[in-house]
Amino acid sequence: MNFELTKEQEMTRKMVRDYAEAKIKPRAIDIDVKAEFPEDIFKELGELGLLGIPIPEEYGGAGSDTITYALAVEEIGRVCGSTGLSYAAAVSLGASPIYYFGTEEQKQEFLVPLAEGKALGSFGLTEPNAGSDAGGTKTTAIKDGDDFIINGEKCYITNASFAKQIIVTAVTGKDDRGKNIISAIIVPTDTEGMTISSNYDKMGVRGSDTAEIVLEDVRVPQKNLLGDPQQGFKQFLHTLDGGRISIAALGLGIAQGSLDKALSYAKERKQFGQPISSFQAIQFKLADIAMEVELARNMIMKAAWLKDQGKNFTKEAAMAKLYATETAFRAANQAIQIHGGYGYMREYEVERFLRDAKLLEIGEGTSEIQRLVIARQLGC
Amino acid sequence: MNIYVLLKKTFDTEEKIQVSGGKIEDDGAEFIINPYDEYAVEEAINLRDTHGGEVTVVTVGDEESEQQLRTALAMGADQAVLINTEDDVEEGDQVTTVKILEAFFKDKEADIILAGNVAIDEASGQVGPRLADKLDIPYVTTITAINIDGETVNIERDVEGDVEKLETSLPLLVTCQQGLNEPRYPSLPGIMKAKKKPLEELEIDDLDLDEDDVEPKTKTTEIYLPPEKEAGKVLEGEIDDQVKELVSLLKSEAKVL
Ligand SMILES: Cc1cc2nc3c(=O)[nH]c(=O)nc-3n(C[C@H](O)[C@H](O)[C@H](O)COP(=O)(O)OP(=O)(O)OC[C@H]3O[C@@H](n4cnc5c(N)ncnc54)[C@H](O)[C@@H]3O)c2cc1C
Numbered sequence: 297m298n299f300e301l302t303k304e305q306e307m308t309r310k311m312v313r314d315y316a317e318a319k320i321k322p323r324a325i326d327i328d329v330k331a332e333f334p335e336d337i338f339k340e341l342g343e344l345g346l347l348g349i350p351i352p353e354e355y356g357g358a359g360s361d362t363i364t365y366a367l368a369v370e371e372i373g374r375v376c377g378s379t380g381l382s383y384a385a386a387v388s389l390g391a392s393p394i395y396y397f398g399t400e401e402q403k404q405e406f407l408v409p410l411a412e413g414k415a416l417g418s419f420g421l422t423e424p425n426a427g428s429d430a431g432g433t434k435t436t437a438i439k440d441g442d443d444f445i446i447n448g449e450k451c452y453i454t455n456a457s458f459a460k461q462i463i464v465t466a467v468t469g470k471d472d473r474g475k476n477i478i479s480a481i482i483v484p485t486d487t488e489g490m491t492i493s494s495n496y497d498k499m500g501v502r503g504s505d506t507a508e509i510v511l512e513d514v515r516v517p518q519k520n521l522l523g524d525p526q527q528g529f530k531q532f533l534h535t536l537d538g539g540r541i542s543i544a545a546l547g548l549g550i551a552q553g554s555l556d557k558a559l560s561y562a563k564e565r566k567q568f569g570q571p572i573s574s575f576q577a578i579q580f581k582l583a584d585i586a587m588e589v590e591l592a593r594n595m596i597m598k599a600a601w602l603k604d605q606g607k608n609f610t611k612e613a614a615m616a617k618l619y620a621t622e623t624a625f626r627a628a629n630q631a632i633q634i635h636g637g638y639g640y641m642r643e644y645e646v647e648r649f650l651r652d653a654k655l656l657e658i659g660e661g662t663s664e665i666q667r668l669v670i671a672r673q674l675g676c
Numbered sequence: 677m678n679i680y681v682l683l684k685k686t687f688d689t690e691e692k693i694q695v696s697g698g699k700i701e702d703d704g705a706e707f708i709i710n711p712y713d714e715y716a717v718e719e720a721i722n723l724r725d726t727h728g729g730e731v732t733v734v735t736v737g738d739e740e741s742e743q744q745l746r747t748a749l750a751m752g753a754d755q756a757v758l759i760n761t762e763d764d765v766e767e768g769d770q771v772t773t774v775k776i777l778e779a780f781f782k783d784k785e786a787d788i789i790l791a792g793n794v795a796i797d798e799a800s801g802q803v804g805p806r807l808a809d810k811l812d813i814p815y816v817t818t819i820t821a822i823n824i825d826g827e828t829v830n831i832e833r834d835v836e837g838d839v840e841k842l843e844t845s846l847p848l849l850v851t852c853q854q855g856l857n858e859p860r861y862p863s864l865p866g867i868m869k870a871k872k873k874p875l876e877e878l879e880i881d882d883l884d885l886d887e888d889d890v891e892p893k894t895k896t897t898e899i900y901l902p903p904e905k906e907a908g909k910v911l912e913g914e915i916d917d918q919v920k921e922l923v924s925l926l927k928s929e930a931k932v933l
Contacts, residue, residue, distance in 0.1 A: 303742070303743060303746055303871075304867050304868065304870075304871060306743065307743070307746060307747055307750060307862065307867050307870075308864060308867055310708075310747075311750075311861050311862050311867070314861060315861050343863070344861055344863045344864060345863045345864030345865045345866070346864055348864070349864055353865070353868075358864035358865050358867075358868050359868055360864060360867075360868060
């Protein structure tokens, strides 16, 4: 057992923290109010090599690991949930599936620009009538000569308005038992027939781009099929497993940010002639948040470590996501309580933490779905 | 060009610092590259990129200083030297550090040595100038711009907010002031590459020095935190009365008059 980070992991954590404190934090309120995707920040994240952390050097990445990646997500999430979500989605959902399942040609064409930070990618699974039940996908991809013709609709897709390509899941046929075969296909966003619009007025993560996609007779070459045509469903389950670690890390960042703010406020705020941190009721809240933050961190590090070791991490990733995101919500809620009326004001930022945290209990598998995944791993 | 940077590990003064038993608590402290040394690293990398050559970062420190050296390598320095005094030097001061660096630089033929203006922990600003003196090369402190053309070096330095322009020549030692540049963040690929860059570890023995040679010339008698700032007082009433009250408070309470 060794709980110490490597020098590289420690250095990355510090670099991302310094960057986030200096460049993202001062803009976090503005990003939320204006609901504007901070494109320039993503350009800089790309230049720092952060968009390719877990991707090998030969594909334009840094050749680092999941632990390092989780640390980076946490540090960004600590100051800005919107930037954190778009960052996590770009790496885990946009880039990783191409690395796991792509052909060499697909990696060169579609992965390298993402890992080098020159472009963003998205992952379009959710549809108006297929959310938790991804098997209910209605979008179809029909073979026509060397091409697929794709028709359908996707909703709530992170970063799609700024993406160079979107990995779209679609029904490509039926298996022997008459069940739909779902495959993943890489669709460049400039393909004719794609309409991408982001008109959602969101509760939180307002600066993260979320878009609706309509595909009308979208024609892409069949060589854009990602991975095994029969295994599309399994593949995206694997993708989501990995993505969960990063959403968990984002929750941890928000929880840690809530703790930091609540603690320093409690020490400064005086009522009844003393700092409110001297009241046991406030101390117990802080102690609980601190404990949950630490537990969430340990669970995330374990899931990330298992992934880096090439071991099965499905159960641990689901546990980490479930626990860390619910911790984020509780921590932000208590941070507001500790701030009293001030906490209800935008300027103190903890109300934003709560709104941002709520998304994490929904996206990339709701809390209920995480419990289903864990139960299934238990053999239920 | 043969470029050297003097780098010190310091605790982060923006984090909480605790003093106990007349010593600064190492345990809770967060350690960083002395911020002024970051300007030196950045400038060294820029000089190398313009004029060619190699950047070597040197620190006198302990085992833990490797972290800061690796960070400098991740920013783009080529190699690093850690002179580890952990086992040999119990107490040291600027004299100690300069003695060690002098021995290190004896056979180095440095074209330029860049250091920070001061280290934010002890803020003496002595090591750079003293080392230059020992090596018998010119030095310029608190520089905010540098331009090298052959052997000629044009420098702008900060003098209490004004700019002094001067010309000097290589070899040279400079200490770097805020405003010289904007230090880069180490990139992820940089961090991964830093792992494979050479980092030499020396002890004072390797420099033909022993403990007696590097004895400090100063003695630290006490370390304490500044008194906590108390809440200010707002005077009220007629201006004349306020002035009177202020003067009397300056005499009786603040005892500065
Ligand atoms: C800001 C944002 C960004 C997003 N980004 C992306 C993205 O990049 N790509 C993408 O593909 N999707 C994305 N999504 C979609 C997201 O993954 C889905 O919203 C989520 O999976 C839930 O699906 P749903 O909204 O259809 O809810 P539903 O599936 O309709 O769920 C409604 C409720 O029923 C519960 N429920 C459903 N099934 C069960 C069950 N079997 N047992 C118990 N309870 C159940 C759910 O837990 C939930 O509480 C994003 C969503 C948002 C809000």
